[in-house]
Amino acid sequence: MTALLEIEKLEVTFGRTAAVRGASLAVAPGETHCLVGESGCGKSVTALSVMNLLVRNARRRAERLAFQGEDLLKLSDSGMARLRGNAMAMIFQEPMTSLNPAYTVGSQMTEVLRRHKRASQRAATDRAADLLARVGITAPGMRLGQFPHQLSGGLRQRVMIAMALMCDPQLLIADEPTTALDVTVQAQILRLLAGLQRDLGLGLLLITHDLGIVARVATRVSVMYAGEVVESAPTAELFANPRHPYTQGLLRCVPVPGKIRRDQPLGAIPGTVPRVGPDFEGCAFRERCDFADETCKHAIPRHHASTAHDFLCRLPA
Amino acid sequence: MIAIEVRNARKTFKAGKRTVVAVDDVSLSVPEGGVMGIVGESGCGKSTLARLVLGLLPADSGDIAIDGQRLADLDRKARARLIQPVFQDPFASLNPLARVRDIVAMPLVAQGRFGKADITKTVQEMLARVGLGKEMGGRLPSELSGGQRQRVAIARALVLRPRIVVCDEPTSALDVSVQAQILNLLAELRRDLGLTYLFISHNLAVVEHVASEVAVMYLGRLVEREPTETLFAAPEHPYTKALLASVLTPEPGLGVPDVGLGDTLPDPANIPPGCRFHPRCPIAEPRCATTTPPLKPRPNGGVECLLA
Numbered sequence: 191m192t193a194l195l196e197i198e199k200l201e202v203t204f205g206r207t208a209a210v211r212g213a214s215l216a217v218a219p220g221e222t223h224c225l226v227g228e229s230g231c232g233k234s235v236t237a238l239s240v241m242n243l244l245v246r247n248a249r250r251r252a253e254r255l256a257f258q259g260e261d262l263l264k265l266s267d268s269g270m271a272r273l274r275g276n277a278m279a280m281i282f283q284e285p286m287t288s289l290n291p292a293y294t295v296g297s298q299m300t301e302v303l304r305r306h307k308r309a310s311q312r313a314a315t316d317r318a319a320d321l322l323a324r325v326g327i328t329a330p331g332m333r334l335g336q337f338p339h340q341l342s343g344g345l346r347q348r349v350m351i352a353m354a355l356m357c358d359p360q361l362l363i364a365d366e367p368t369t370a371l372d373v374t375v376q377a378q379i380l381r382l383l384a385g386l387q388r389d390l391g392l393g394l395l396l397i398t399h400d401l402g403i404v405a406r407v408a409t410r411v412s413v414m415y416a417g418e419v420v421e422s423a424p425t426a427e428l429f430a431n432p433r434h435p436y437t438q439g440l441l442r443c444v445p446v447p448g449k450i451r452r453d454q455p456l457g458a459i460p461g462t463v464p465r466v467g468p469d470f471e472g473c474a475f476r477e478r479c480d481f482a483d484e485t486c487k488h489a490i491p492r493h494h495a496s497t498a499h500d501f502l503c504r505l506p507a
Numbered sequence: 508m509i510a511i512e513v514r515n516a517r518k519t520f521k522a523g524k525r526t527v528v529a530v531d532d533v534s535l536s537v538p539e540g541g542v543m544g545i546v547g548e549s550g551c552g553k554s555t556l557a558r559l560v561l562g563l564l565p566a567d568s569g570d571i572a573i574d575g576q577r578l579a580d581l582d583r584k585a586r587a588r589l590i591q592p593v594f595q596d597p598f599a600s601l602n603p604l605a606r607v608r609d610i611v612a613m614p615l616v617a618q619g620r621f622g623k624a625d626i627t628k629t630v631q632e633m634l635a636r637v638g639l640g641k642e643m644g645g646r647l648p649s650e651l652s653g654g655q656r657q658r659v660a661i662a663r664a665l666v667l668r669p670r671i672v673v674c675d676e677p678t679s680a681l682d683v684s685v686q687a688q689i690l691n692l693l694a695e696l697r698r699d700l701g702l703t704y705l706f707i708s709h710n711l712a713v714v715e716h717v718a719s720e721v722a723v724m725y726l727g728r729l730v731e732r733e734p735t736e737t738l739f740a741a742p743e744h745p746y747t748k749a750l751l752a753s754v755l756t757p758e759p760g761l762g763v764p765d766v767g768l769g770d771t772l773p774d775p776a777n778i779p780p781g782c783r784f785h786p787r788c789p790i791a792e793p794r795c796a797t798t799t800p801p802l803k804p805r806p807n808g809g810v811e812c813l814l815a
Binding site for chain 2: 344373376380457
């Protein structure tokens with residue numbers, strides 16, 4: 191199957207800081223690809239690069255950045271505006287800051303459809319009510335007339351999801367969509383996303399730092415560290431056979447009920463994520479890695495553990 | 508020896524014409540050296556309970572004692588020597604204009620009875636104890652990572668050598684690798700210094716790892732309380748079950764569970780009659796809407812559910 195979204199060797203720099211350093215990944219239709227890593231590893235910047243929503247002083251380069259075969263690097267601003275919110279849509283972490291507090295839910299939701307599809311207000315309102323019901327909001331008619339501050343966090347995030355679906359996107363990018371929510375609401379929202387994705391055949395690029403979410407919803411996982419995809423594999427394989435020392439470390443850090451005794455320390459990765467420049471050479475994880483040696487200061491080969499599983503480490507497959 | 512004793516504590520807030528009952532007749536006790544985990548959704552009153560225990564808010568009614576002394580009988584300085592907080596967001600809880608060493612020294616300075624040399628030495632020791640190098644003393648909070656900031660907050664909390672620490676979501680703003688470092692540090696400090704923790708978190712996996720006992724809060728009430736092993740192995744309250752079901756462990760192939768709580772979120776200003784959980788409860792019966800469930804005692808805890 192051809193990929194919906196293809197990213198090859200993406201690089202994003204802000205002045206002398208390299209936020210993304212040669213990251214590659216692809217999202218197929220109907221697939222949930224999780225991008226996982228700690229704050230500052232470049233996950234959100236990768237997503238914003240796809241949407242061309244980076245701040246002005248950012249520089250974006252890539253060997254290939256394509257959506258449904260169309261080269262996004264060559265696309266004009268108006269060409270991008272035609273896609274954004276239409277064939278590809280994005281959901282952000284904090285629904286309160288990404289919804290406009292001065293407009294009702296209804297007017298924000300219908301705007302997308304009126305703009306992209308030239309729908310009538312009437313048709314757009316019907317569609318909005320329809321989608322609100324679909325994301326599990328009761329009394330959608332009433333909600334359309336409400337302002338974001340009148341909704342709970344979970345409801346706001348549902349509104350964001352419904353809004354993203356207004357124009358039947360093929361690709362949905364969700365950046366930490368449940369991080370601000372309670373665990374109970376998180377489970378509901380993730381179930382909802384998984385169901386919609388299955389029913390509509392969406393490609394979903396889900397950004398999260400939560401390995402529990404990754405394990406439960408992803409078809410494929412890419413682990414990012416300091417701007418690089420250090421490991422990528424089908425979900426079951428990544429959890430059963432993590433090859434990169436960073437992935438292994440991350441998995442040891444997560445407390446799992448019933449797995450680790452209380453008087454035993456959790457596995458921790460000492461130190462913090464380094465900030466690296468565009469000219470950085472070698473493995474960015476080497477300062478925190480138990481297996482690092484001199485060779486880690488030089489270019490690192492990408493190994494294949496299986497056809498669909500690769501990782502970036504000097505240690506052989 | 509009981510480190511924290513809360514008896515029938517109640518706290519309400521007025522919001523316009525509405526009265527929000529944040530903590531509703533809560534009783535609990537934490538033995539010295541224990542870790543009491545408090546879990547529940549946002550708005551359930553867990554942070555208000557923390558503030559009551561810290562003496563930062565007065566209770567409307569009820570009694571709170573720490574280390575055997577009634578909170579009401581202690582002045583601020585005496586209280587500060589017994590109990591200290593660590594909050595969720597170390598960015599908000601540290602003065603952005605103060606150097607790390609001055610932030611950590613503040614509780615000592617405020618006591619007004621320690622000499623300068625004494626303070627410098629104690630602060631230095633405390634910073635080393637939480638894993639911060641000497642050079643960190645001169646830094647500003649903005650120059651530190653999230654994990655380092657939380658270490659500063661912990662150093663400040665412990666510099667007076669209190670007996671009890673109230674941790675309110677201490678790792679919720681941190682990445683998993685840093686969260687693990689901080690949880691390990693808290694565990695080590697508790698062992699070495701013989702501390703008692705009141706540990707508030709919405710992350711049940713974290714609570715399971717650190718707490719010896721867990722209390723589940725729902726709309727201001729403790730609806731279930733058990734030793735950690737019992738609560739996780741055999742939860743009785745349907746709300747506890749739902750919370751446990753929502754924990755997404757990193758086990759591929761299990762999918763996202765159906766928590767079965769529905770969409771109606773609780774409103775603390777409008778508490779339902781009978782069992783306050785009944786509108787969301789997957790197994791509620793008609794009597795749950797009218798009868799307030801009494802506390803059913805268990806060997807080491809209790810549960811408030813008519814059907815338990």
